[in-house]
Every structure is written in C-alpha cells, then in structure tokens.
Amino acid sequence: MLRRTVTCGELRDQHIGQTVVLNGWVNSYRDHGNLIFIDLRDRFGLTQLVFDPDNGVSQAMMDAADKLRNEDVIAVKGLVRTRVGGPNPKLATGTVEVVVQELEVLSKTANPPFLPDDLGKLPNEEIRLKHRYVDLRRPRMQHILGLRHRVMQSTRRYFDENGFLEVETPILYKSTPEGAREFLVPNRHVPGSWYALPQSPQLFKQILMVSGCDRYMQICRCFRDEDPRADRQAEFSQIDLEMSFVRREHVMEMMEGFARRLWKDVLGLDVPKFQVMGYRDAMETYGIDRPDTRYDLKIVDVSELAAKTDFGVFKTALEKGKDRPRFNSKKGVVKAIRVPGGGEKLTRKITDGYTEFVKGFGAGGVAVSKVIAGPDGQPMFETGVAKFLEPARQEWLGALGLKVGDTVLFVADAYAIATKAIGELRQKVARDMDMVPKPGVEGGPWNFLWVVDFPMFERNKETGKWVAMHHPFTSPRDDQMQAFLDADPEDEVTIESIVSAGYDMVLNGSEIAGGSVRIHNQDVQSKVFKLLGLTPEQAKEKFSFLLEALSFGAPPHAGIAFGLDRLIMHLVGTDNIRDVIAFPKTQIGQDLMTGAPGFVTEAQLKDLYVKNVVPEAPAKS
RNA sequence: GGGGCGGUAGCUCAAUUGGUUAGAGUACCGGACUGUCGAUCCGGUGGUUGCGGGUUCGAGUCCCGUCCGCCUCGCCA
Numbered sequence: 001m002l003r004r005t006v007t008c009g010e011l012r013d014q015h016i017g018q019t020v021v022l023n024g025w026v027n028s029y030r031d032h033g034n035l036i037f038i039d040l041r042d043r044f045g046l047t048q049l050v051f052d053p054d055n056g057v058s059q060a061m062m063d064a065a066d067k068l069r070n071e072d073v074i075a076v077k078g079l080v081r082t083r084v085g086g087p088n089p090k091l092a093t094g095t096v097e098v099v100v101q102e103l104e105v106l107s108k109t110a111n112p113p114f115l116p117d118d119l120g121k122l123p124n125e126e127i128r129l130k131h132r133y134v135d136l137r138r139p140r141m142q143h144i145l146g147l148r149h150r151v152m153q154s155t156r157r158y159f160d161e162n163g164f165l166e167v168e169t170p171i172l173y174k175s176t177p178e179g180a181r182e183f184l185v186p187n188r189h190v191p192g193s194w195y196a197l198p199q200s201p202q203l204f205k206q207i208l209m210v211s212g213c214d215r216y217m218q219i220c221r222c223f224r225d226e227d228p229r230a231d232r233q234a235e236f237s238q239i240d241l242e243m244s245f246v247r248r249e250h251v252m253e254m255m256e257g258f259a260r261r262l263w264k265d266v267l268g269l270d271v272p273k274f275q276v277m278g279y280r281d282a283m284e285t286y287g288i289d290r291p292d293t294r295y296d297l298k299i300v301d302v303s304e305l306a307a308k309t310d311f312g313v314f315k316t317a318l319e320k321g322k323d324r325p326r327f328n329s330k331k332g333v334v335k336a337i338r339v340p341g342g343g344e345k346l347t348r349k350i351t352d353g354y355t356e357f358v359k360g361f362g363a364g365g366v367a368v369s370k371v372i373a374g375p376d377g378q379p380m381f382e383t384g385v386a387k388f389l390e391p392a393r394q395e396w397l398g399a400l401g402l403k404v405g406d407t408v409l410f411v412a413d414a415y416a417i418a419t420k421a422i423g424e425l426r427q428k429v430a431r432d433m434d435m436v437p438k439p440g441v442e443g444g445p446w447n448f449l450w451v452v453d454f455p456m457f458e459r460n461k462e463t464g465k466w467v468a469m470h471h472p473f474t475s476p477r478d479d480q481m482q483a484f485l486d487a488d489p490e491d492e493v494t495i496e497s498i499v500s501a502g503y504d505m506v507l508n509g510s511e512i513a514g515g516s517v518r519i520h521n522q523d524v525q526s527k528v529f530k531l532l533g534l535t536p537e538q539a540k541e542k543f544s545f546l547l548e549a550l551s552f553g554a555p556p557h558a559g560i561a562f563g564l565d566r567l568i569m570h571l572v573g574t575d576n577i578r579d580v581i582a583f584p585k586t587q588i589g590q591d592l593m594t595g596a597p598g599f600v601t602e603a604q605l606k607d608l609y610v611k612n613v614v615p616e617a618p619a620k621s
Numbered sequence: 622g623g624g625g626c627g628g629u630a631g632c633u634c635a636a637u638u639g640g641u642u643a644g645a646g647u648a649c650c651g652g653a654c655u656g657u658c659g660a661u662c663c664g665g666u667g668g669u670u671g672c673g674g675g676u677u678c679g680a681g682u683c684c685c686g687u688c689c690g691c692c693u694c695g696c697c698a
Contacts, residue, residue, distance in 0.1 A: 032654055032657065032660075036655095119659060
C-alpha cells in the first residue's frame with residue numbers, strides 16, 4: 001500500500017515541487033474525458049488531484065481513474081504544483097493540486113446511501129443513524145468529534161495540574177432504586193441477584209475521599225433508564241469530580257477556573273466572572289432554576305396590585321391554596337412580564353397561542369394587554385384586560401416599567417403553577433421576539449451563572465413525603481447545620497426553610513453542572529435519611545457501606561459533575577444531543593446501526609436464571 | 622403512559638376533490654468532453670407509496686390498527 005506522507009489538509013504553496021503520497025476518500029470527481037479531477041478527503045481536509053495525460057499518466061491509469069466514484073478509498077503518489085485552473089478559495093489547500101503519478105484503489109464502495117457533505121439537506125436522522133459511519137465522515141461531524149476530544153484532553157490537563165487523581169469506578173454496581181429507573185444486569189453466580197448500572201459514581205467518589213484520594217476526577221458513563229429528550233440520552237457522559245477539605249466556595253472557584261480554561265483552550269474565548277444567583281431569586285425573577293440571562297424579560301410579581309382590580313381571573317387565582325411552602329404562606333399569585341416592543345410583534349394569534357402553551361403547564365391562560373399612546377400622547381392600556389388595568393393605570397405602568405409599544409403578559413394561578421408557566425412562557429416569548437442569540441461560537445454571549453441556596457427538601461407531589469432536592473448526601477449550608485440538627489422533623493416550616501450547600505452551573509439557560517458539599521458526619525446523614533422516611537434498618541440495608549465509611553474518618557468533602565454531552569452541545573452550537581455522541585440511541589433506546597438491543601437465546605437466559613415473561617418477544621433459537 | 626409532527630425511487634422531495642402508466646433533482650449505469658472545483662451535455666436503470674386490514678368502480682390520498690423516527694408532557698434523587 002502507498003502510505004501517505006501528508007494528509008489531505010496539509011499542502012500549501014511551500015510544498016510545490018514535492019512528490020507526496022495521499023490516502024483518503026473520493027469526495028467528488030469531475031471527469032472531463034481526458035482530464036479528471038478528484039477531491040480527495042480525509043479527516044484533515046480536501047486536496048484536488050489531477051489525472052492529466054499531458055503529464056505522463058498512462059492510459060491504464062486514466063481508465064482506472066475513470067471508474068472512481070464518490071467514497072472510493074484510494075492512495076495516490078504525485079507531484080504538488082500550482083493549480084493550473086486558478087485557486088479555489090473554498091479549500092485550505094486551494095492554491096495547489098497534486099498531479100497523480102501512481103494510483104492505488106484501496107477499497108471500492110457500494111453506492112452509498114448518502115454522501116457525507118454538509119452542502120445540501122441532510123438525510124433524515126434515521127438514515128444517518130443507520131449508516132453512522134457515513135454520517136461521521138461529514139466535516140461537521142469530524143469537527144464535533146475533534147472538539148469533544150479536545151475538551152476531554154483539556155479537562156484532564158486542568159484537573160491533573162490541580163492535583164486531581166483520575167480513578168475508575170465500577171459499571172456493575174448495586175441497585176439503589178431511588179431516583180431514576182435503573183438498567184439491571186443479572187449475576188449468574190447468585191441466582192436472582194442483579195447489578196445495576198450506575199446513575200452516577202456518587203457514592204464511590206465520596207468513598208474515594210474517605211480513602212484519602214484528596215481530589216478525584218473521572219470522565220465516566222452514567223445510565224438512567226428514563227425517556228430521552230433532545231438534550232438527554234439514557235446513556236451519557238459526565239465529568240465527575242470530588243474534593244476533600246473544601247467548602248462550597250472552593251469547589252465553585254475551581255470549577256469556574258475549569259470552565260474558563262475550557263473556553264480558552266477550545267474556543268479561544270475569555271469568559272467573564274460568573275454571576276451567582278440564589279434559587280429563590282431565580283424562581284421569582286425567571287420562573288426556573290436555570291435562568292437564561294442573555295435576555296431581560298424579568299418576571300414581576302404583581303399580586304398586590306392585581307388584588308385591587310375587578311378582574312375575576314386574578315381574584316380567583318389569588319384565592320388559591322398555599323402551595324408555596326418553601327417561601328411563605330402567600331396563596332395564589334399573579335405574575336407578569338413586560339415585553340418591550342411586543343405590541344407590534346406579538347399578534348393576537350401568537351398571544352392566543354400562549355394561552356394554549358401555558359395550559360400545558362396547568363395554568364388557565366395568559367391575560368394580555370398592550371400599551372399605546374393615548375389621545376394626550378401619554379401611555380394607556382388597550383385590548384385584552386385593559387379595562388381592568390386602566391383604573392390604576394399609573395400604578396401598573398410604574399410597577400412594570402411599561403412604555404408605549406409594549407405588551408404585558410399575565411399568568412395568574414397557584415404559586416408553583418404560575419411560576420413554572422410564566423417561566424416557560426418567558427423563554428417562548430424570547431424566541432418569538434428573536435431575543436435569543438444564536439448558540440455556539442458565532443452566537444454568544446456566554447452567560448455563566450451559579451445558582452445556589454437550593455432548599456434541602458421538597459415534598460413529593462404524589463406521596464407528600466420529603467425528598468432530597470439534589471440527593472440525600474447533600475449537606476445543609478454550613479450556617480444552617482445546627483438549625484437542621486435541632487429541627488423537629490414534624491416542623492414543616494423549619495424543614496422546608498433549610499437551605500443546602502448545593503450549586504448548579506448554568507450556561508445560557510441550561511444546567512451544565514450540579515454538585516454540593518457532602519455530608520461527612522454520621523449524625524447529619526442519619527437525620528437526612530430519617531427525614532426522607534428511611535428507617536435506620538432501611539438506611540443500613542441500602543447505604544451501610546457509606547455510613548460505615550463515614551464513621552472511619554471522613555474528611556469534609558464536596559464535588560460536582562458536568563454533563564459532558566451538554567457542554568459539547570454548547571461549544572459546537574447544536575440543540576441535538578445525538579450530534580455530539582458518536583453512536584447515539586433513538587427515543588426507544590435502539591442503536592439503529594447495530595440493532596441493539598436484541599433478543600438472546602434461551603440458553604443464555606437459562607445461564608442467568610432469567611425467564612422471559614413476554615410471550616410475543618421472539619427469542620432467537 | 623399521554624399529546625403533536627413525519628414515513629412516496631439509494632437520498633431529498635412532488636403528486637389538484639379519491640381518478641391515465643406515481644414524477645423531478647441528485648446518486649447509480651452507459652455515452653460525450655483537456656482546467657474543473659457541488660463540472661457540463663445526452664441517454665438509461667430504479668417504486669411492496671413503512672406494514673396489516675377496511676371503505677370504494679377506483680386509495681400514495683379517506684378510515685382503523687400497528688411499526689419506526691423526531692419534538693414534547695409525565696419521568697430524569
């Protein structure tokens with residue numbers, strides 16, 4: 001085989017006169033009869049080859065070149081020269097071409113299902129996933145694979161420099177049925193016993209701290225058997241981290257430094273200092289715990305003013321029950337968003353759509369009004385709920401900062417519903433108003449944000465039981481520790497007021513990392529388990545190894561995990577997680593290329609003491 | 622589990638109100654062509670309209686079921 005001396009992205013004017021060997025795929029061929037051009041492609045770029053009979057190409061070679069087709073794999077030896085037909089500015093190698101002297105066809109292709117270019121419309125995703133090896137040849141996909149690689153390299157460098165130890169943790173792990181649904185793996189040695197695949201290495205990394213590792217990192221695979229989304233796969237990757245002898249600020253500082261390094265290494269960008277926002281502020285002002293601060297559209301609580309109107313919808317909502325346990329006993333709320341310039345852009349049709357939209361989150365609808373210039377030139381309300389606002393016109397204008405041309409949107413409901421609905425509505429309005437910058441390098445800005453001071457516990461909607469908002473190993477904030485230990489488990493008001501030492505890193509409205517200071521004290525851990533309704537026996541059965549470890553000299557420790565796939569999505573500017581995973585799965589967990597998951601033989605099942613109870617599932621014989 | 626959108630040639634799409642032999646571009650095959658660069662020109666092959674039923678004189682089109690892909694709610698400690 002003719003082995004390459006240069007890649008297809010390498011040749012420049014300085015190489016003119018050299019004899020080189022190239023290997024690659026035929027990206028396109030332009031056959032002029034007695035003159036044939038080939039664009040040869042590899043991961044590194046494109047180079048134009050010429051088969052030119054005026055330059056000593058034999059008839060046999062012309063015949064062979066004549067048969068070349070897109071995606072054939074070839075090796076060529078030839079002379080680098082200036083392009084006779086003028087440069088091609090679209091190619092990095094566009095000033096030169098290689099006059100072929102030797103051709104070796106390494107592999108002929110069958111007619112490919114599609115051509116791996118980024119020029120036209122992509123085939124549908126089903127086809128791309130089935131022939132993933134063709135799809136991955138596309139420059140765009142090669143770029144993403146390369147960027148992901150660079151992120152992982154940069155990650156390892158940064159944490160190595162900062163004293164972190166890369167340690168692998170088991171994939172075959174113990175089932176702990178809290179949290180996400182688990183993937184299970186039978187163990188043939190003990191009939192009826194099962195491993196679970198880890199939702200995350202959470203407990204192992206804590207135990208590594210107790211083990212004296214001091215600082216741990218791992219780029220690890222995690223498994224959660226829940227329905228996927230555009231930004232979520234059942235099998236995904238985390239950059240998993242844990243540190244000993246630190247408090248919240250130390251972790252946040254280290255991780256902010258990491259993000260800053262990543263953006264510098266990968267994109268060459270300097271990221272400004274992160275904002276820090278309390279969970280409560282995030283919920284009040286943005287209606288979500290991961291605010292997108294790239295656009296303003298702040299949410300304003302107008303309950304007090306709304307109570308003074310004669311609008312029945314507001315009044316009814318304000319009478320609603322006290323589902324606002326974490327903050328105070330206030331009942332229903334009325335929340336509003338001022339949309340600058342909405343009067344023109346947000347048509348009746350669009351705002352009618354908003355009512356349907358918020359119904360999806362359980363709210364009744366959206367009340368709308370517009371601010372126009374009145375007869376005296378001063379702003380006044382018109383359309384929608386204007387007549388209910390007009391009596392207190394100045395108060396409303398003042399409270400919301402409304403100007404002529406604005407639209408104001410209201411959602412009135414019980415606290416949790418109104419907050420969620422208007423938070424989602426805010427994001428939809430921003431898209432409709434074209435206020436959301438494009439993602440990726442051309443877009444920006446990069447609004448990094450820490451969200452802190454989450455509640456420790458929240459009520460499960462169905463069972464009414466306390467559940468840990470982050471996970472059961474999250475510590476109360478240092479200044480809340482004693483209050484937590486002293487708290488009467490029946491004292492609902494106190495329990496829900498306890499704030500944790502957790503933190504989420506949010507980028508442009510998406511959670512890219514989450515973590516917490518961990519409990520390193522057995523008493524605190526036991527109290528958490530108790531509040532979560534675990535008896536000491538149950539806690540022991542599930543987590544005895546952790547409790548035991550904590551009893552044998554546990555250092556204060558804290559950690560965080562980054563969603564690697566989401567990080568990459570931001571860095572490349574895509575909203576499809578499958579684009580950043582080499583071999584992703586579909587919505588029902590299938591790999592369309594390999595056909596996984598598949599059926600297994602009865603003999604395999606018998607070995608595992610597992611019986612198939614789905615009669616229609618055809619087992620292979 | 623619920624809601625929405627989609628599935629027609631290898632690929633991207635079209636096909637009037639249910640009406641002739643389901644078309645076009647591209648890929649592929651054959652031919653022409655010595656400076657192209659998403660080459661061009663001429664000709665050709667290529668279809669279980671996802672699958673299974675039903676309605677009808679007649680179904681890509683209407684109805685029922687089902688499979689698959691995507692988006693989404695629930696879910697994701």
